[in-house]
Amino acid sequence: MFLKLFFRKKKNYFRALRKQDHSTHKMENSDKFTDHYKPVLIRKVFTSREPPFNPELDFEKYTMSSIENRRAHILDTCEIVEEDEQRNKIDSHYAVEEKIHKDPELRQNVEIFPRAGGDTKLSSICGVLCTRAMLSQGRAKSAKLKKVEFEINDETRQSLLKYHPVYTPPKERILLMPNLTFNSKEVIPVYSDVPEENVDNIEIPDSLLFDYTDVNFVNPSAEKELSDAVKLANSDKLNVIRCNCCSEENIVPCYENQDCNCYLLNDLMQDHQKYKSEKTKFTTFDPIYLTGKEGLYGKHYGFSCSELCACKGNCTNNSLLIIEKKLFPLEVFRNDMNMGFSVRSSVLIPGGTPIMEFTGEICRYKNETSDYSYQITYPGDKDIIKLFDAVCFTDPYKKTLTKLHKRKWYIDPRYHGNVARMACHSCSANMELFRIFQKSLSPAHIRLVLVAMLDIYPGTPLTFDYGHDYVHQRFRDNCGCRSFVCANGEDADVYTKLTEKEFQDCYIELDKHQWLEWDEKVYGAVWNERNKAKEAEMARSENEEDEHAVVLD
Ligand SMILES: C[S@@+](CC[C@H](N)C(=O)[O-])C[C@H]1O[C@@H](n2cnc3c(N)ncnc32)[C@H](O)[C@@H]1O
Structure with missing residues (x-):
């Protein structure tokens, strides 16, 4: 289906070029294309099980046009909309609950309630956050601190609550794009909330005008060896890892099944983690909690079942399943020109849940893309190289993989990417990136997953x-x-001097505040509305019974 799409795209591209020869219409002029916006010959590495990315007609028209035309299209169609943030949160909660209820694979396994809040997990996660915050401030945990007296009291609580991270947009917003993905299965609107902007003076940066893709791809003309490795993997079943597990249930219990090839490899990978007593586990529905503190990304990775397996990836060993369901409504917004666009969701996302994948072109380092690309391999990673023997790949494939893993590979979403490329950096980040291998072990088989x-x-x-x-x-x-x-924050003189324990208290206090607000304003409102609807229903049926009784009398 993807190749078909590519050829269709390419045909239209040439048709557009031919048309432009005779056309006097300036906006059609394709010399406005930069090289990167020309359709590239791409080799799709992954097929989503149920393709979430099924571009609709507008997408083709949009991606076939120059970036100037894209910009002009957005400027022509953007509009002011009125939004009720509180109502959106309540309606989104209902919508996600309904989606879970209707999905046989999610129904028994997923809830959107705080999992970490009030749990002992919260303090352990906050411990991880503290260490990382201290590292990002450039100080070691053991560094001698100039003592500042800090305890959570009414005064410090008030100053801390300035930093609670929930963003409330203005009632009137500029809707720049109704759907960044051009796909009705995942609708991601794009807003500008910058106070100085109105529909007549909107700035649309090139960085918004990328091609949406929710699959990774390799450009064979740029990365021939990697593309050949994918071909080698596909040409011999010894080079692909899949399982034969099946069950009558909607969800096959692959995780901890000693006969599941994918789980066995997942488990082997978990042995590479530094903190052996409590490992981060990559399952489908159990929260993926960070256990180590430093050097996490390089050592915490897993292996998931895929559509090539007998379970089709509908199993307990697939950390990508929830992401592929597109469960959480997302939006892209901008409220600060310096930071540019960011991403948020209108529902609560429980700690440990995979939220989105970070997709793009799998390639080696390119200077101009450094702002957006994310490194996915570490040259000579011995732990990964050792796995090639454990899984009995063919010798030529093993050789190719060893060569490929000696280089630094990146996922570059700059010109073709998904919503994850709009997520900003925070010194107190709420998502963590993990690498999940699927199907095989080349750099092209790595998927980057962002987890709450x-x-x-x-x-x-x-x-x-x-x-x-x-x-x-x-x-x-x-x-x-x-x-x-953040060391650039206005109260940095206080918060860069806190001890780990004091930091932990701050995180817990901020979480408590947000939980109370959610419980009262969103979950409480949902409860009230449901109770009222139930009472109204009961009153109606009592009335009907009374009327019936009168008739009988
Ligand atoms: C991967 S992009 C994120 C999306 C970006 N905001 C946009 O509008 O396309 C990275 C860029 O976003 C901006 N950015 C992200 N996090 C930031 C932060 N914490 N402080 C300042 N700028 C940030 C910087 O311009 C950075 O080069």
């Missing part, structure tokens, strides 16, 4: 840590994350 670190309350910008080097090189003194731990 702790409960994320509706409206909160979804953020991840761009990494120490990036932040120090790029942001230095202008990180705009506005979290209390």
Whole structure:
């Protein structure tokens, strides 16, 4: 289906070029294409089980046009809309509950309630956040601190609550795009809430005008060896990892099944983690909680079942299943020109839940893309290279993989990517990136997954840590994350001196505040509305009974 789409795209592209020869219409002029916006020959590495990315007609028209035409299209169609944030949160809660209820694979396994809140997990996760916050401030846990007296009392609580992360947009917003994905299965509107902007003076940066793709791809003309490795994997069943597990149930119990090839590899990978006593486990429905503190990304990865398996990936060993269901309504918004666009959701996302994938082109480092791309391999990673023997790949494939894993590979979403490329950096990030391998072990078989670190309350910008080097090189003194731990924050003189325990208290206090607000305003409102509807229904049926009784009399 994808190849068909590509050929259709390509045909239309040439048709557009031919048409432009005779046309005097300036906007059709395809010399406005930059190289990157020309359709590229792409090899799709993954097919989603139920293709969530099924572009509709508008998408083709949009992607076939130059970036100037895209910009003009957005400027022509943007409009002011009125939104009721509180109502949206309540309606989104109902909608997600209904989606879960109607889905046989989710019904028994997923709930949208805080999992970490009030749990002992919260303090352990906050412990991880504290260490990371201290590292991002450039100080070690053991560093001698100048003592500042800090305890949570009424006064410090008030100053801390300035930093609670839930964002409330203005009632009137500028809707720039009704759907970034052009796909009705995942509708992601794009707004501008910048106070100085109105429909006549909107700025549309090139970075918004990318092609949406929710699958990773390799460009064979740019990365021949990697593309050949994918072909090698596909040409011999020894080079693909899949399982034969099946069951009568909607969800096959692959996780912890010693006969499941994918689970066995997943388990082997978990042995690579540093903190052996409590490992981060990559299952489908159990929360994926971080257990280690430093060097997490390089060591925490897993292996998931896929549509090639007998279970088709509908099993307990697939950390991508919830993401593929597109469960959480997302929106892209901008309220600060310096930070640009960010992402948020209108529902509560429980801690440990996979939220979205980070997709794009799998390639080696390109200078101009460094702002957006994310590294996915570490040269000579011995742990991964050892796995090639454990899974009995063919010798030529093993050789190719060893060569490929000696290089740094990236996922670059700059020109073709998905919503994850709009997520900003925060010094107190609420998502964590993990690598999940599927089907095989080449860099092209890695999928990047963003998981909620702790409960994320509706409206909160979804953020991840761009990494120490990036932040120090790029942001230095202008990180705009506005979290209390940020060394550029206005109260940095207090919060960069806290001990780990004091930090932990702050995180717990912020979580408590957000939980109370959610419980009262969203969940409480849902309860009230449901109770009222039930009472009205009961009163109606009592009335009907009374009327019936009168007739009988
Ligand atoms: C991957 S993009 C994120 C999406 C971006 N905001 C946009 O509108 O396309 C990274 C860029 O976003 C901005 N950004 C992200 N996090 C930031 C932060 N904490 N402080 C300042 N700028 C940030 C920087 O311009 C950075 O180069």
